[in-house]
Amino acid sequence: MTSVLPYLVAGWICVIGLYGIVTSRHLIHLALCLTVTQSSTYILLLSIGYVNGGGPPIFKGVKLGTTAVDPVVQSLTLTDIVVSLTVLALILALALDVHDELDTMDPDKIVELQG
Amino acid sequence: MSWALPLPVVLPLLAAALNTALDHVTPRWAHVAVTLAAVTTALVFSVLVLLHSLSAEPLHWFGGWQPRSGIAIGITFAVDPLGAGFAVLACALTLLALLYSIPYIEAATRNYDVLVSALCGACCGLALSGDLFNMFVWLELAGVCGYALTGFDIRNRGALQGAINFAVVNTVGGYFVLIGIALLYARTGALNLAQIGRALAGQQPGGLEIVAMTLIVCGFLCKAAVVPFHFWLADAYAVAPAPVCLIFAGIVTDIGLFGVGRVWFTVFDAPFGAQQRLFGDALLWMGIVTALVGGTMALVQQHLKRLLSFSVVCHIGIMLVGLGLLSSKGVAGAAMMLLGHGVTTGGLFLAAGLLAVREPARWTAALWFAGAVALIGPPYVGVYMGHALIDDAAVELGRHWVQPLIWLAGALAGAAMLRAGAQVFLGLADDYEHGIEEGRGGPLPYLGAIAALLVTLGAAVSVVPGLTQRVVRGADRFRDRAGYADRVLHGIPMKEGAHLPVVVQPTSTASLVYGSAALVFAIALAAFAVHRRDTARARVFEPVTWPLQQLQTGVVGDYVMWVVVGTAVLGGVWALTLR
Secondary structure, eight states: OOOSHHHHHHHHHHHHHHHHHHHOOSHHHHHHHHHHHHHHHHHHHHHHHOOTTOBOSOOTTOOTTOOBOOHHHHHHHHHHHHHHHHHHHHHHHHHHHHHHHHSOOOGGGGOOOOO | OGGGTTHHHHHHHHHHHHHHHTTTTSOHHHHHHHHHHHHHHHHHHHHHHHHHHTTSOOEEEGGGOOOBTTBOOSOEEEOOHHHHHHHHHHHHHHHHHHHHHHHHBTTOOHHHHHHHHHHHHHHHHHHHBOBHHHHHHHHHHHHHHHHHHHTTOTTOHHHHHHHHHHHHHHHHHHHHHHHHHHHHHHHHSOOBHHHHHHHHTTSOOOHHHHHHHHHHHHHHHHHHTOTTSOHHHHHHHTTSOHHHHHHIIIIITHHHHHHHHHHIIIIIHHHHGGGHHHHHHHHHHHHHHHHHHHHHHHHTOOBHHHHHHHHHHHHHHHHHHHHHHOSHHHHHHHHHHHHHHHHHHHHHHHHHHHTTTSOOOHHHHHHHHHHHHHHHOOTTSTTHHHHHHHHHHHHHTTOTTHHHHHHHHHHHHHHHHHHHIIIIISOSOOOOBOOOOTTBOOOHHHHHHHHHHHHHHHHHGGGSTTHHHHHHHHHHHHHOHHHHHHHHHHOOOOOOOOOOOOSOOOOOHHHHHHHHHHHHHHHHHHHHHHHTHHHIIIIIIHHHHHHHHHHOOOOHHHHHHHHHHHHHHHHHHHHHHOO
């Protein structure tokens, strides 16, 4: 909890990722924009758990009472990475199928159902 | 009993893991047997947990990490009757979907069983969990399984579109939930629902709580497909295989509403409880708009499963109205609606699947019409009890205008189904796309029996003696934040409630009138639409739905823009009013 800067960075990355998703014309670009949005959650989580002067949260052989950063947010970040990687892999696999079946990568051109 | 709590989650997940590990070793029938055995056992244990939860609050602290003096470090499953009932519904519908799939999806690879059982486990996990981050993980797991199952027919162009739209919109929603959770953790240092609620109680709420609530609620509403987050649903459910649609319509959509209810009644009720109408009315209005949009869009659909998808949107809206009333009767009405609608709509999806096996017959038509009537809800049929409870809750709050609007919405969706039934099943017109899936088959009596079982059960939920009273009692406990925190954090047992009667709940006269009128209106509208097909389309339906259809572009970027706009508007409204 040092300054407001990491939170502003997280907010900015989230917004540019969303902008990329909304305007994307290429499915792989779209999947990567989703990853950009997701990175904002890492920065947010890690800055929430940061303690000024804190060491890594490994307590073996460390004096009792040593300041450490919050280990909970780090495990949340790890879980987040695992979950989001699955989604990313799935969307990329679907994008490949779209390319094979329809010979396009443009989300506007795969529309079969509308209205 | 505590040891049995995780089993409805663990068993399907173990079966999924086992089937993946032994992918090339065991034959297909062994995979099916393992999956069926796991889901059946999970169903048995979820029923046991439900029965136990009626008189106690079963808790399971993973790894034995019990809370000390109200501080929870471990992760818990904390089960109330509504959560356990949701898990029972999830296991039961998954079991029926698997039984239907065995002959129906010939090309069902092993991955299909794996995905379906993991989806079942994830839905049970979300219903039973007492930990906010844990809920997020189950939400995402259910999402991933859902995306993969939607895109199961990768040779189908619509399936790819549906799966990508489903995946991207819900993933963005998932990140919103995660950001909200991170903000709540920053404020309270807790992830346990009860403990977050305790930490926020009695504090002056600030901007951070409002932002966190907006993001979490909107993230869950993406999954629930509430307007303006609903666009992906019709693209996805129209193309998923029929038995998968049963699971989607019956449970997967509803976990979003369940999540909203859970986080409000355990967490956000604490800081915003004094201004709860501002929260509830936002949900109420979104629910009414969702119900009416779903109902009108259903009327102009020419694709059978897409029509049913909009009927799902319509009923999700009605459930959100019940939830938004925030009273026990409102929540219980939403729960009864969830049960009746989920089971009946699932049966209708399976009936639509029957068309892939052979030409429509008289009895499939009867099945379809019975389901449509059960979804309209004339007195004591199908979703009627859910409607009646929501009516009562709205009248208690003095909001009489809610009743005609939600009955109208349900009748519009019902009229769409009756019209489609007349045109497709009775052959009165042939300009309907059946939405028939290719490459499907199976013995008709077997598949038909499963569909008929679901429609019958769905039509009968309103007359199960004693069920309504128990659901209302369950809703009482679902809403009881202080009692929930006492039981979870301090292990204080709940007080013994009064004995409940085992009778069919009588309803108000207004609901009887509205229910009958809704049925008559739906039949009349359907008859008009069938006999004056061109006039009805060109003069009546399309002028109303034209702008809505223009918004339903099928392009994922547009849908995500609506998610962002919806979240920003809702957050703005709450930021201005919740002070």
